Amino acid sequence: MIKVKNISKQFQKVKAVNQVSLEIKKGEIVCLIGPSGSGKSTVLRCINGLEIPESGEIYIDNELLNKENQNYHQVRSKMGFVFQHFHLFPHMTVLENLTLAPIQVMKKTKEEAIVIAETYLQRVGLLDKKDEYPNKLSGGQKQRVAIARSLCMNPEIMLFDEPTSALDPEMVIEVLEVMQELAKEGMTMVVVTHEMGFAKTVADRVVFLEDGQIVEESTSEAFFSQPQTLRAQEFLKKVMH
Amino acid sequence: MEVLFSKDNFMFMLNGAFMSLVLAVCAVFFGLILGTLGAASKLSKHRLLRWIGNIYVEVIRGTPMLLQIMFFYIAIPIIYQSLTGNRLSANPYICGLIALSINSGAYSTELIRSGIQGVEKGQWEACETIGLNYFQTMRYVILPQAFKRIIPPIVSEFITLIKDSSLISCIGARELLFSAQILGSRTFDLIGPLLVAACFYLIMTITISYISRHLERKLAESD
Numbered sequence: 001m002i003k004v005k006n007i008s009k010q011f012q013k014v015k016a017v018n019q020v021s022l023e024i025k026k027g028e029i030v031c032l033i034g035p036s037g038s039g040k041s042t043v044l045r046c047i048n049g050l051e052i053p054e055s056g057e058i059y060i061d062n063e064l065l066n067k068e069n070q071n072y073h074q075v076r077s078k079m080g081f082v083f084q085h086f087h088l089f090p091h092m093t094v095l096e097n098l099t100l101a102p103i104q105v106m107k108k109t110k111e112e113a114i115v116i117a118e119t120y121l122q123r124v125g126l127l128d129k130k131d132e133y134p135n136k137l138s139g140g141q142k143q144r145v146a147i148a149r150s151l152c153m154n155p156e157i158m159l160f161d162e163p164t165s166a167l168d169p170e171m172v173i174e175v176l177e178v179m180q181e182l183a184k185e186g187m188t189m190v191v192v193t194h195e196m197g198f199a200k201t202v203a204d205r206v207v208f209l210e211d212g213q214i215v216e217e218s219t220s221e222a223f224f225s226q227p228q229t230l231r232a233q234e235f236l237k238k239v240m241h
Numbered sequence: 242m243e244v245l246f247s248k249d250n251f252m253f254m255l256n257g258a259f260m261s262l263v264l265a266v267c268a269v270f271f272g273l274i275l276g277t278l279g280a281a282s283k284l285s286k287h288r289l290l291r292w293i294g295n296i297y298v299e300v301i302r303g304t305p306m307l308l309q310i311m312f313f314y315i316a317i318p319i320i321y322q323s324l325t326g327n328r329l330s331a332n333p334y335i336c337g338l339i340a341l342s343i344n345s346g347a348y349s350t351e352l353i354r355s356g357i358q359g360v361e362k363g364q365w366e367a368c369e370t371i372g373l374n375y376f377q378t379m380r381y382v383i384l385p386q387a388f389k390r391i392i393p394p395i396v397s398e399f400i401t402l403i404k405d406s407s408l409i410s411c412i413g414a415r416e417l418l419f420s421a422q423i424l425g426s427r428t429f430d431l432i433g434p435l436l437v438a439a440c441f442y443l444i445m446t447i448t449i450s451y452i453s454r455h456l457e458r459k460l461a462e463s464d
Contacts (some may be wrong), residue, residue: 017251048367050369050370073372076370077371077372079370080371081366083363083367087363088367089367089382089386091385091386100373100382101371101372101373104373104377104381105372137402153371153372199460
């Protein structure tokens with residue numbers, strides 16, 4: 001489903017991602033973990049096309065992700081993206097946040113878009129908030145709305161960039177539950193996260209990065225019970241108390 | 242000799258004040274359109290467009306408005322004639338409005354540009370990930386937020402325009418100041434009509450800045 005081939009990305013003088021290759025199958029849940037600055041978010045942003053790697057290729061469903069290609073937007077539309085800081089549109093109600101893209105991009109009628117939006121709001125448990133503005137919502141609610149906004153575009157892959165890192169601890173769980181639901185339904189998911197509990201229980205596979213490179217990659221069971229590399233062992237010692 | 246404070250004279254001045262207000266409203270309106278285009282070109286990826294935007298802003302902000310008004314009053318008939326071959330006697334209101342709009346557009350360009358740049362980068366990225374193109378992103382997400390942010394400086398631009406519209410009296414447009422001058426020569430009272438005009442200006446500007454402060458507080462609430 002996703003094939004990342006030798007991508008590298010540099011910011012100023014710093015190599016954020018260095019020759020990373022990765023393959024993710026349909027329906028697979030993969031967590032990218034590692035210390036901050038390890039390049040995991042950059043890899044995720046490259047997969048979506050928010051960053052363009054200097055070298056290497058990314059294939060989505062065997063199609064090359066390339067700005068020059070005619071199918072670029074169509075390829076990108078297969079992916080939804082959830083940000084650490086939600087990035088809801090503050091001047092629109094929750095419902096308007098969700099219907100904007102279906103109306104403008106998929107050319108749905110307003111009525112159709114509202115039906116879709118309400119379905120997803122129901123699924124993230126926020127149908128009663130549809131007429132609120134984002135500033136009236138808690139962090140956890142905002143993130144659930146952001147997930148619903150992504151889902152409205154009917155993606156085949158969901159990319160999450162530290163979806164719970166900006167949340168108060170008591171709100172983390174409600175977002176993780178929504179993600180777990182998605183995982184159960186067979187969504188292909190790539191999640192950059194510091195939530196080791198989520199990685200351990202939900203992920204099929206864990207990719208551990210450091211200094212822009214993949215250090216270790218294994219099933220989440222193997223990774224958390226018997227990490228192979230010294231770096232992963234040290235990292236786990238620090239984050240699992 | 243006429244008396245200054247008669248009903249007719251009051252209506253005469255009120256007419257002038259109305260004309261000043263209408264000119265300022267129109268100039269702000271067209272200025273915002275020009276300013277949006279100007280800001281779009283200043284923020285464009287294309288060097289030529291950025292260049293045009295910069296020259297527009299620098300030339301207009303770097304020359305006196307009075308000069309611009311005189312220039313357009315003289316130049317528009319010449320340009321019209323060279324394009325169509327017909328002669329045109331310049332209408333001072335239209336030429337004045339064009340000059341005011343172009344002038345206001347340059348200042349609005351900078352306001353709108355800073356407003357657009359003030360919108361978080363994440364908003365652009367969010368639009369990108371749900372498939373909106375550049376124009377849809379601008380139209381539905383960025384500009385509404387940018388405009389909300391720049392309403393206070395646009396209002397002060399509006400107040401400036403009410404006052405600066407007096408400059409087009411020099412090409413014979415009968416707005417508030419010109420009305421005062423006419424009244425002055427009719428009544429042989431030169432100071433009185435000027436003071437009356439000043440009162441009219443103050444009533445307009447103070448009212449608008451009062452409304453603006455109220456609006457600002459309202460907008461701040463929803464943030």
